[in-house]
Amino acid sequence: MSFASVLLRLREEKGWTQYELAARLGIKRARYNAWENGLAKPRLDMLIKLAGFFEVTPGFLLEQDAMAPMPSWATARDRRDIKKFIQMPEVLYFDGHEFSAEDRKKMLELMESIAWEAKRLNKEARRKSGPGGAGPDSPD
Template structure:
């Protein structure tokens, strides 16, 4: 998730959470909440963090820069994603088709949500199976 990537980027620089928060102009508890996946930075802050670390916002979101498929995705995950994209009907809002750049932005957001949901589901299954073995 985002927190793991933020921690990795911070550690690469050898920064503490306090130093990172200062560099971004936020309080340490706020920054810490991002690393611990309690909260997420807004888009402006995401862009600021990406620029600071010389990476793309997509990298922070866990996407590979070339095709927006996270490195952890299995063949089955990729198949599910391809199926989602192939079911490419009209995007509408209030009865009006959404086209061009607006359509691409919506698809990008849906892509991010798809992969985040997949990853959360994998973590939940892993947590559930760990809890089952402890019983």
């Protein structure tokens, strides 16, 4: 089932119109409509809000339709940095218990989404600071 069709199903289960959900999210209906029609994907902050409104995890939404693994603006260095970050060898544990392979996969997918969002925000901040605006991963 695609991400778009999951949004439609979840929204209809709640009995909300696109206008109502868009208003709750603080966006225009056209933006939400683009998500539901598979024309665009929400950013991480909206993905988290959607998950909260639908009472599911962001991982559940991500599982339905793998979001683009990397944004179009990503440089070769960006892709290398994110890949290195996601492939860190640490085993994920909680309270002394190892997570299942399925749960680790979900967490890694969510971590990758968060890492891409952080990278995007970092690039925007450097761009706004003007020429010579050094950031943590300058120069590209």
